[in-house]
Amino acid sequence: MKKQVLLMAAMAAAGLVQAQEVVRIGHVASMTGAVAHFGKDSENGVRMAIEALNARGAAIGGKKVKWQLVGEDDAGDPKQATAAAQKLADARVNAVIGHETSGTTIPASKIYYDAGIPQVSASATNPKYTQQGFNTAFRVVANDIQLGRALGRYAATTMKVKRVAVIDDRTAYGQGLATEFSNGLRQQGVNVVAKEFTNDKATDFAAILTKVRASNPDLVFFGGMNAVAGPMLRQMKQLGLNVRMMGGDGICSDEMHKLSGGTMADGQVVCAEAGGVEAAGQAAMDKFRADYRKRYGIDVQIIAPYSYDATLMVAAAMDKAGSSNPAKYLPELAKLQYKGVTGNIGFDARGDIRNGAITLYTFKGGHRSQIAVTK
Numbered sequence: 001m002k003k004q005v006l007l008m009a010a011m012a013a014a015g016l017v018q019a020q021e022v023v024r025i026g027h028v029a030s031m032t033g034a035v036a037h038f039g040k041d042s043e044n045g046v047r048m049a050i051e052a053l054n055a056r057g058a059a060i061g062g063k064k065v066k067w068q069l070v071g072e073d074d075a076g077d078p079k080q081a082t083a084a085a086q087k088l089a090d091a092r093v094n095a096v097i098g099h100e101t102s103g104t105t106i107p108a109s110k111i112y113y114d115a116g117i118p119q120v121s122a123s124a125t126n127p128k129y130t131q132q133g134f135n136t137a138f139r140v141v142a143n144d145i146q147l148g149r150a151l152g153r154y155a156a157t158t159m160k161v162k163r164v165a166v167i168d169d170r171t172a173y174g175q176g177l178a179t180e181f182s183n184g185l186r187q188q189g190v191n192v193v194a195k196e197f198t199n200d201k202a203t204d205f206a207a208i209l210t211k212v213r214a215s216n217p218d219l220v221f222f223g224g225m226n227a228v229a230g231p232m233l234r235q236m237k238q239l240g241l242n243v244r245m246m247g248g249d250g251i252c253s254d255e256m257h258k259l260s261g262g263t264m265a266d267g268q269v270v271c272a273e274a275g276g277v278e279a280a281g282q283a284a285m286d287k288f289r290a291d292y293r294k295r296y297g298i299d300v301q302i303i304a305p306y307s308y309d310a311t312l313m314v315a316a317a318m319d320k321a322g323s324s325n326p327a328k329y330l331p332e333l334a335k336l337q338y339k340g341v342t343g344n345i346g347f348d349a350r351g352d353i354r355n356g357a358i359t360l361y362t363f364k365g366g367h368r369s370q371i372a373v374t375k
Contacts, residue, residue, distance in 0.1 A: 020064065020065065020066055021060070021063065021065040021066070021324065022065065022066045022067075022068055023060070023065050023066070023067050023068065023094050023315075023318070023324045024068045024069075024070045024091070024093045024094055025046065025050060025067065025068070025069055025070065025093065025094065025095050025096075025097060025311055025314065026070045026071075026072065026088040026091075026093035026095065026096040026097070026098070026117075027042070027043050027046045027069060027070070027071050027072070027096070027097045027098050027307070028071075028072045028073070028074050028081065028084045028085065028088070028096065028098035028099045028100075028104070028108065029042045029043060029073070029074065029098050029099055029100035030073070030074060030075055030076040030100050030101070030104075031043065031071070031073035031075070032073055032075050033075045033076050033077075034076070034200070034201070034225070034227035034228075035076055035100070035101070035225050035226075035227055035250075037253070037255055037301055038100055038123070038225075038253070038301055038302065038303055039073070039076075039100050041300065041301035041302065041303045041304045042097075042098065042100055042122060042123060042303040042304065042307045043069075043071055043307070044292065044295075044296055044304050044307075045122070045292075045303060045304030045305060045306065045307035045308035045311070046069055046097050046307045046308065046310075046311050047069055048291070048292065048295060048304070048308055049307075049308045049309075049311035049312050049315075050067045050068070050069045050311065052312070053067040053311075053312070053315055054066065054067050058315060058319070059319065060315075060318045060319050060322065060323065060324055061319065061321070061322025061323065062322075065324070067315070070088065070091065070093055072084035072087060072088060074098075074099055074100075074104045074108075076100070076101055076103070076104060076200070077104070078103055078104055078107045080104075081099055081103075081104035081105075081107060081108045082107050082108055082111060084099075084108070085099075085107075085108035085111040085112060086111055088112075088117070089111050089112065089114075089115035089117060092115075092117075093117065094117075094318070094324045094325075094326065095117065095118050095119075095120070095314045095326070096112055096117055096118070096119045096120070097119075097120055097121075097122060097307050097310050097311055097314070098119070098121060098122075098307075099121065099124065100123050100124070100303070101123070101124060101171065101172070101173050101225075102124040102125060102126030102128075102129060102144075102171070102172040102173040102176065103126075103171045103172040103173055104124075105119075105121050105124035105126075105129055106124070106126060106128055106129050106132075106172055109129060109132065109134055109136070109137050110132070110134070112134075112136050112137075113132075113134040113135075113136045113137065116136065116326050116327060116330075117136060117326050118136050118138065118314065118326055118329075118330050118333055119136055119137055119138065120138045120139065120140060120310040120313070120314060120333075121137075121138070121139040121140070121141075121310075122139075122140055122141065122303050122306035122307035122309075122310045123141060123249070123274075123302070123303045123306065123307075124139060124173070125139075125141060125142065125143050125144045125147055125173065125176070125177065125248070125249070125274050126143070126144055126172045126173055126176040126177075127143045127144055127145055127176065128172070128176070129143075130143070130350040130351045130352050131350065134351075135330070135334070135351070136326075136330065137351045138333065138334075138347055138351040138352075139351065139352060139353060140275075140306050140309055140310050140313070140342065140345055140353055141249075141274035141275045141306055141353060141356060142274040142275065142353065142356030142357065142358055143274070143352055143356070144173075144176045144177045144179075144180045144248075145180050146274070146356055146358060146375075147177065147180070147248055147249070147272055147274050147358055148176075148177050148178075148179070148180025148181040148182075148183065148184055148248070149180055149181075149183060149184035149187070150184070150272060150358040150360075150374055151181050151184060151221075151246060151248070151270075151272050151360075152180075152181050152182070152183065152184020152185040152186075152187065152188060152190075153184055153187075153188060154270070154272075154360060155181075155184075155185065155188075155190065155219060155221075155246060155270075156184075156185060156188030156189070156190045157188065159219065159244070159270070161190060161218050161219040161244075162190065162191065162218060163191055163193045163215070163216060163217045163218050163219075164185060164190060164191065164192050164193065164217055164218070164219045164220075164221055165192070165193060165194040165195075165196070165212040165215055165217040165219070165220045165221070166178050166181065166182055166192050166194070166195050166196075166220075166221045166223070167195075167196045167197060167198060167208060167212070167220065167221070167222050167223070167224075167232075168197050168198075168222070168223035168224060169197070169198055169199055169200045169202075169222075169223060169224030169225070169228055170197050170198070170199055170200070171200050171224065173223070173224070173225075173248075173250060174200070174222075174223035174224035174225070174250070175197075175223060176223070177223040177247075177248045177250075178221065178222075178223030179223075181221055181223070181246075182195075193215040193216070193217055194211060194212050194214075194215035194217065196208040196211060196212060198224075198228065198232075200224060200225065200227075200228060202228060203231055204235075205231070205232050205235050206235065206239070209232070209235055209236055209239050209241060210239065212241065213239055213240070213241045217243060218243055218244070219243060219244050219245070219246055220236065220241070220243055220244070220245050220246070221245075221246045221247065222245060222246070222247045222251065223247065223248065223250075224247070224250055224251070225250040225251065226250060226251045226252075226253060226255050226256050226259055227259065229245070229247055229250070229251040229256065229259070229260075230251075230255070230256055230258070230259020230260040230261070230264075231259060231260070231261075232245075233245055233256075233259075233260040233263060233264055233268075233269070234260050234261045234263045237263045244267075244268050244269070244270065245268060245269045245270075246269070246270045246271065247269070247271050248271060248272055248274070249271065249272065249273045249274050249275075249302055251269065251271050252271035252272065252273050252302060252361055252368065253301045253302055253368070254299070254301075254363075254366060254367050254368060255301070256269060256363060257363065257366030257367075258366075262366075264363060264366070266362075266363065266364045266365065267362050267363070267364065268362075268363070269362060269363050270360065270361070270362050270371070271360075271361050271362075272358050272359065272360050272361070273302055273358070273359045273361065274356065274358065275305075275306055275342055275343075275356070275357055275358075275359065276342075276357045276358065276359025276370075276373045277341075277342060277343050277357065277359075277373070278343075278357070278373050281341075281342075281343050284341045285305060285341055285342070287341075288300075288304075288305050288308065288341040289305075292304055305340075305341050305342050306342055308340070308341065309338070309340030309341060309342050309345060312338075312340060313333070313336060313338045313340065313345060314329075314333065316336060316338055317329045317330075317332040317333035317336050318332075320332045320336065333347075334347060334351075335347075343357060355375055356375070357373055357374070357375055358373070358374050358375065359372070359373050359374075360372050360373075360374070
């Protein structure tokens with residue numbers, strides 16, 4: 001009799017475990033390669049959100065669930081990105097946070113759309129991502145139109161530049177950002193005196209920088225990531241091209257100091273992050289950064305607060321819908337108003353964040369120093 005009772009208890013316990021739903025949140029970014037520091041930052045933000053959800057016993061429609069991170073590496077490569085996306089689609093994850101770059105996010109988005117899986121990017125800024133008509137595509141940061149034109153305005157009105165050289169890395173992110181920056185400059189009546197391009201794996205920039213130097217610019221704008229911008233800055237110095245550099249969030253981390261070989265002068269680089277908080281939200285952001293450092297022993301690069309919010313926003317939409325089934329919670333996600341550590345998040349009809357903030361930075365002592373938050 002005792003054995004029978006124990007067996008029944010064991011079976012009941014097994015039934016309870018079996019009954020608990022597992023909600024799997026996919027994440028894809030560059031976990032290897034030149035920009036892996038950004039990819040790991042993004043994944044760290046998602047992991048913190050998953051841990052927070054499990055720690056508080058976050059439920060969906062009153063039913064307790066287990067939250068699980070399913071990570072994939074796309075190495076910043078579009079082909080690897082689509083393979084990773086297909087893997088997550090085949091596994092029927094409940095949502096995807098990612099990818100990291102526009103060049104990987106855009107091709108992957110078609111796969112998630114076909115599978116009906118919501119995809120929320122915390123870092124891809126190319127406008128095309130949300131202009132494809134995919135109702136599964138969202139982003140929690142401003143796009144390149146907002147970012148590039150804000151940089152163009154700042155360069156013209158505050159930095160008072162007159163002659164600008166523009167270089168991009170021919171990726172979806174870099175080329176798109178450079179185009180919108182150039183548009184922003186033209187609106188302010190500033191001349192682009194040189195246009196050059198490289199690639200996202202390049203290490204030697206002598207030829208294009210020699211051409212740029214001949215155009216006598218007072219600013220070099222680079223559309224691309226810091227893995228290229230840092231060495232480029234070092235070679236600019238070697239060629240006597242001692243002018244300021246400007247770029248987007250791809251160069252807007254403390255890694256720039258190391259990647260430039262310590263040649264970056266205070267105030268020489270101005271960059272913008274597609275996001276940021278105004279004074280009222282600074283305490284929440286500061287707390288997140290402190291929690292991040294405590295959890296990982298390193299500082300936030302850029303993406304982690306946004307991937308954290310993206311994950312929790314998806315969870316909130318599931319709870320509101322009472323289901324982790326993408327078809328059921330997708331309409332709730334599209335209309336949700338969510339207050340996160342990065343501010344108030346809500347999407348427009350395309351899936352872009354409404355009133356996305358832009359934060360301008362420079363570097364002092366090798367570390368980012370905020371200049372201003374604008375919209």
